[in-house]
Amino acid sequence: MTISTRNQSGIKRGLASLLVSVLAAQFSLAQPGKPTNSALNYIDPTIGNVAPLLNTNRPVAHLPNQMVRVFPHRQDHLDMQITDFPMLSQNIITPQMVFAIKPSKGALADTAWFRRLTYDHDLEVTRPWYYSVKLTDDDILLEFTPGARTGIYRFTFPAGVKKNLLLSHNYANGTYDFQNGNTIVGTEAVNDAIHEQKGMAYIYGVFTGKPQTGKRDGEKDWGRYTVSGIPEKPKKVPGERAYASYSESDGPVVEFRYGVSFISIEQAKKNLEAELNGVSFDQQKANGQAAWAKAIGKITVEGGTDAQKRTFYTSLYRCYARMVDMTEGGKYYSGYDKTVHTDARPFYTDDYTWGNYLALHPLQIILNPKGEADMLESYVRMYKESGWMPEYPKPYGDRPGMFGFKSSVVFLDAYRKGIRNFDVKAAFEGMLKNAEQATMLPFRNGPKGDLEDFYAKNGYYPALRPGEKETDAFASKKPGQKRSAVAITLGDCYDSWALSEMAKTLGNETVYAKYAPRTQNYRNLWNPKYNMFIPKDAQGNWIDIDPKFDGGHNGFDYYNENNGWSYMWNAQQDLSGLRELMGGPEKMEQNLDQLFREGMEKSKPVFWEMWPNQTGMIGQFAMGNQVTFFIPYLFNYTNASWKTQKYTRLLLDTWFQDTIFGVPGDEDGGSMSSFVVFSAMGFYPTTPGIPRYSITSPLFTKVSVALPNGKTFTISAPKSSRTNKYIQSATLNGKPLTSLSFTHDELMQGGTLVLDMGEKTDKKWDMQN
DSSP states (O other): OOGGGGGOSSHHHHHHHHHHHHHHHHHHHHOTTOOSOHHHHTOOTTTTOSOSSSOOOOOOEEOTTBSOEEOOOSSSTTOSEEOOEEEEESOTTTTOEEEEEEEEESSOOTHHHHSOEEEEEEEEEEETTEEEEEETTTTEEEEEEEOSSEEEEEEEOOTTSOEEEEEEOSSTTOEEEEETTTEEEEEEEEEETTTTEEEEEEEEEEESSOOEEEEEOSEEEOTTOOTTOOOOSOOEEESOEEEEEEOTTSOSEEEEEEEEESSOHHHHHHHHHHHHTTOOHHHHHHHHHHHHHHHHTTEEEESSOHHHHHHHHHHHHHTTSSSEEOOBTTEEEETTTTEEEEOSSOOEEOOOHHHHTTTHHHHHHHHOHHHHHHHHHHHHHHHHHHSSOOSSEETTEEOOOSSSOTHHHHHHHHHHTTOOOSOHHHHHHHHHHHHHHBOOOTTOOSBOOHHHHHHHHHSSOOOOOTTOOOOOTTGGGSTTOOOOHHHHHHHHHHHHHHHHHHHHHTTOHHHHHHHTGGGGGGGGGEETTTTEEOOBOTTSOBOOOOTTTOSSGGGTTTSSSSOHHHHTTOOGGGHHHHHHHHTSHHHHHHHHHHHTTOOOSSOHHHHHHHOTTOOSEETTEETTSGGGTTGGGGGGGTTOTHHHHHHHHHHHHHHOOSSTTOOOSOOTTTHHHHHHHHHHHTEEOSSTTSOEEEEOOOSSSEEEEEOTTSOEEEEEOTTOOSSOOEEEEEEETTEEOSBSEEEHHHHHTOEEEEEEEESOOOOOOBOOO
């Protein structure tokens, strides 16, 4: 039975769904390369490989939180051809691939670099530590297994043919050179304007045997294919191409083993030697499987369906895609001062705080607090090296991303949960500098402007009326810049709360006194007439809008990627205050009910033309975007906490099925998957920065979390089922709970949370503060 069959409306539909599930399970479990570890058996990287509207999720082969991440270069799972295969990808959602390889057979011709490769999904194996595919037109088996900064490609050709391995670049002006016959070195001049990433990458690779080698100059024509799926003129990449060719009499199996580096070719060689010297393909594959068994084995579940386990463990696997360790032999390249540094402590990058503060960092704090401390220290280093605390750190610097400074929330949450092994003083300094001096505008980095000064004085970000042209000189410097005025005001309330609470914790009463009042600025935009947060102009007058549809594409004028129905809940730092603003727990419950009932009013094509990120809809609740993740847990702040249990189950059942369509939006490398992991276990960090977890209905009868301190936290719900999804009573270590929450300290001390499950929904719990 798949997750989707758990809300059956009839016997026929249930039987049909059951048959589909059985067939899917048979296919999944029959895939070659399956490990003996039962938890690893449930990981299926193809889940969610077709996006609902925007960015798809990739079947990434990599080691947990390591630099080399590889997946086939194609649009998505339904692209019937593969362009080539990268050596690493700097981003796994909108791919920025670095270096490329592909095989061909027969006489070598320029067209071999340009043609795309056909394959069969049923002859493709995707595991976190291993990938293989049969290229059908060429009858070539391609296999890959990753290291931390290395990888091995293995190719099995038909017997008796000439064999070619072709290398190329994804950016202009890349180079290749051969050394000692079968060794190749190369540079990739990465220039990704979309993400403002520009810098060098290096490769050192070795071909097996004694191939004939050479280079071709000129342009690589990618045809009309683009990774975004948007047709455009043929893309030409000028630069050197390379090849290694084997004769008909050479054996059918050849390998390409490589190391990559952001430091130098020599360092790429050292990376290769350190990781792969004397290690065979199969040994490296086994090493990778062992690394994943250790990471995934931190959480074990019992009960539930196979489909639920596939969704759960695949989500857990995706939580290890970010951040990535950039350390190379005790050194790392920093894109923040364009310098190579020596430091034995790991240096991490590639993160989106705006999405990952919600659940991914809190999950990392539980499962790997030492690693989380290294990640926070990496943020501090980036601040010291660049002068700004980053929000979207990438290998070559901070990418301009969403609005606000959620890094402040990440630091506060970790500090309050006992993680102190980072430069706290410098972290606070960076938090304060962002708040005092940085722009809050989305998709832009750098110093503040007049709009920030207006906000500091008036307590809200001023908006423009529909059709009114941008008047602020700073904002208008970037073409297409929008103010996202409501979203910024609400976002800063949370960011200022994190800063003020950190200041209070550290004894800085001056900063606390300045920023604590800003945590209440959300009240300045609450409009009782709309029962929502509504924009104001610079004169303090309400702007009469339709909060469901107004604001331009993606609502960027007033909101951001979601409409007013999503943003009416964005006061995570003061949920009791929001409840009061709405008129009390009953009114909050009614508003939540209406959120899940409110219709689109327009056709789906019209709605999604404006709101392409607002996917995974149930009413006006959008599971497919990070703004909404905590909202189902707000019923725990009303007299109807059973509805949190109802809706988290419904959301998991509806939008996270174990199919290629099984992710409802842009997963962002762990943000959405961490929501699944937490919710399926039965608890969630509703307000990061407050070290408490809200309880909901677990999918499984038993969940065991192996903690780094050697203790185990267990959630036991032996009666849990499709219908027994409501909590009747709860105990923690034998003591009755009156509120559906517990603290981080209670979790980390180990013990057992016992949930008595049933069908009744009349249980009243003490509301969370």
